[in-house]
Amino acid sequence: MVQMTYRDALRQALRDAMAEDDRVFVIGEEVGRYGGAYGVTKGLIEEFGSDRLMDTPISEAAIVGAAVGAAMAGLKPVAELMYVDFIGMTMDQLGNQAAKIRYMFGGQIGVPMVLRTQGGTGRSAGAQHSQSLEAYVLHTPGLRLAMPATVADAYHLLRGALRQPDPVVFIEHKALYTLKEEVDLSAPVPDWGKAAIRRKGDDLVIVTYSRQVHNALKAAEELAARGIEATVIDLRTLNPLDFDTIRAEVERVGRAMVVSEGVMTAGVAAELSARISEECFDFLHDPVVRVAGEDIPISVSVALEAASVPTTALVRETAERLVA
Amino acid sequence: MTQTAMQAAPEATPRPNSDLRALYTQMRRVRTFEERVGELFVRGQSAGSMLHLSIGEESAAVGVCAAMREGDTFTTHHRGHGIFLARGADPNRMMAEIGGKETGYCHGKGGSMHIADMGLGHLGANAIVGGGIPAVVGAGIASKRAGKGDISVAFFGDGAMQQGILYESMNMAALWDLPVLFVCINNQYGMGTRIDQATKGHELHLRARAFGLRGETVDGLDVTEVRETAQDLVDAARTGQPGFLAVDCYRFFGHARMDKSPYRKEEEEALGRQKDPVLHARAALIGAGVTEDELDGVDNDIAREMDAAIDFAVASQEPQLASMFRDVYGPDEPEPEPVRTRIDRVLARE
Numbered sequence: 001m002v003q004m005t006y007r008d009a010l011r012q013a014l015r016d017a018m019a020e021d022d023r024v025f026v027i028g029e030e031v032g033r034y035g036g037a038y039g040v041t042k043g044l045i046e047e048f049g050s051d052r053l054m055d056t057p058i059s060e061a062a063i064v065g066a067a068v069g070a071a072m073a074g075l076k077p078v079a080e081l082m083y084v085d086f087i088g089m090t091m092d093q094l095g096n097q098a099a100k101i102r103y104m105f106g107g108q109i110g111v112p113m114v115l116r117t118q119g120g121t122g123r124s125a126g127a128q129h130s131q132s133l134e135a136y137v138l139h140t141p142g143l144r145l146a147m148p149a150t151v152a153d154a155y156h157l158l159r160g161a162l163r164q165p166d167p168v169v170f171i172e173h174k175a176l177y178t179l180k181e182e183v184d185l186s187a188p189v190p191d192w193g194k195a196a197i198r199r200k201g202d203d204l205v206i207v208t209y210s211r212q213v214h215n216a217l218k219a220a221e222e223l224a225a226r227g228i229e230a231t232v233i234d235l236r237t238l239n240p241l242d243f244d245t246i247r248a249e250v251e252r253v254g255r256a257m258v259v260s261e262g263v264m265t266a267g268v269a270a271e272l273s274a275r276i277s278e279e280c281f282d283f284l285h286d287p288v289v290r291v292a293g294e295d296i297p298i299s300v301s302v303a304l305e306a307a308s309v310p311t312t313a314l315v316r317e318t319a320e321r322l323v324a
Numbered sequence: 325m326t327q328t329a330m331q332a333a334p335e336a337t338p339r340p341n342s343d344l345r346a347l348y349t350q351m352r353r354v355r356t357f358e359e360r361v362g363e364l365f366v367r368g369q370s371a372g373s374m375l376h377l378s379i380g381e382e383s384a385a386v387g388v389c390a391a392m393r394e395g396d397t398f399t400t401h402h403r404g405h406g407i408f409l410a411r412g413a414d415p416n417r418m419m420a421e422i423g424g425k426e427t428g429y430c431h432g433k434g435g436s437m438h439i440a441d442m443g444l445g446h447l448g449a450n451a452i453v454g455g456g457i458p459a460v461v462g463a464g465i466a467s468k469r470a471g472k473g474d475i476s477v478a479f480f481g482d483g484a485m486q487q488g489i490l491y492e493s494m495n496m497a498a499l500w501d502l503p504v505l506f507v508c509i510n511n512q513y514g515m516g517t518r519i520d521q522a523t524k525g526h527e528l529h530l531r532a533r534a535f536g537l538r539g540e541t542v543d544g545l546d547v548t549e550v551r552e553t554a555q556d557l558v559d560a561a562r563t564g565q566p567g568f569l570a571v572d573c574y575r576f577f578g579h580a581r582m583d584k585s586p587y588r589k590e591e592e593e594a595l596g597r598q599k600d601p602v603l604h605a606r607a608a609l610i611g612a613g614v615t616e617d618e619l620d621g622v623d624n625d626i627a628r629e630m631d632a633a634i635d636f637a638v639a640s641q642e643p644q645l646a647s648m649f650r651d652v653y654g655p656d657e658p659e660p661e662p663v664r665t666r667i668d669r670v671l672a673r674e
Binding site: 029030033034037055057058059061062085086089123124125126127128129264286287289290291292293294295296297299300301302303304307308310314318321322 | 372373437454483514517522643
């Protein structure tokens, strides 16, 4: 067992993948000399050189497009998008190129690349640096989507992403980089695409991912003190989606809520809620409830920012009312 | 499109306030404001740490803005405090916005990187590199139609020189003879990447010329030179000849407030900081017979003005939580429904 941060685990995953396979390289803004805007790639340029940590100009569309071409040409690129908010500038390369190449070309070739990025609130970074845009990705067939919540998952999911035959968008949470946990990197690697049940209870199921896993676990502890036991499912990857785990727990318990930092309308929580409602209908005692981000942009004001996304209090209160 | 719309434009803007003293005063205001923004952060009163200071770049903001006039519009990048101040912004409301307060220009929703004021022609600062550039093409179309001779100016950094949107925008501006000016404040760094690590083509103005724009590069050390070069381009833009101006300067400090710029050597910084447009203008004024005392008086007045801006920001209130749902859509439209209300309805079904 070793204590490390989410940031360190991501760096270790990149280091191990690069040491193992010289086709793996990192390309993006400030990934080399600077060490990444959030310090994830710090020091890797000294170990692997500037050919494998390629600092780019501020040209997001070309960064992603170059990764697509490199993947088609046999390399294993890890492109970095400094903020997920910049995904709009890359959306053609990601959505029209990376996601569709295998299918359009009749299965001749895939695009095994990873697009690492980070999103979410927590730094008063304003409307263009604080969003949770995973729904853009989930809405595009052909793209895989991983969103680690724990330090161990930061490592294992990134290693797993690099073993996929198809493009994986890997969204970290900016508020988790300093999260420190005990991890055993030699422990059996969890199956790619399998959700984790972080806590088991008989009163309701909370389905969530990324930073909201921690909010949900905290809420679950507070609920336990009031006699309510919640199951908390950390999805780990949203595509592939482990609906079997969700179904089994919801059918066992009979109540579900979905928690997501992304905006409520047409978001990830909407998809999960619809699917649980449709497929587990006969087992549900109550409607599925969504606790999600408000349908508004994120303000720079500390107070407004904090109120724009689910809080532990809102998760707990909603769960109490659902179970009551 | 024809040139008719532009014929009402004056031949050249008169040049009031072109004296160095006024330019010095504006530059000192920008520098002192930026220093106070740094203090606001240290005091824990800024909203976040994403504060990008323009210290060292004052001549670009002040020199170009002095060539503009009322009615002109502009957009800026994320390092745009100085430009907005030089276009007449109220430092109190700016500082309050940077503190995320209700009294700020955008009621605490925008912050340092998204400050705007339509009254002063500020179509908005931007946190996306290059994000504000194409808007001046549209504003240029509107100006051309209105025929009043107003122009629209895009301010951005050298980082944006490697964004495709700049080239799409310059091409359209040239194609349609728009009253538009593109101003690249070349402070040598896009975040931690020095410009020679981002491009091999350093004569930035030649790129604009390739699209049919007038293109110039000016040394930002001398604000008078910046102002004069800008004035020529601004006057040409008013007649439908779009232009591009690169102002060479040096970013004295890190990318944002937390960045201690470990990626560059202290000797380089020391050398770069010698290229100080504020001190250069001050020396020129003294050479022309202005006394140190007089200039100290100017500086002290500005220090008081900017101290008051901090006090105003600190004393201002946070926005009301209910304001969160305001302005997502137009003023007569319903506001988005809060998540809590939606949850209430779901749970009330029982």
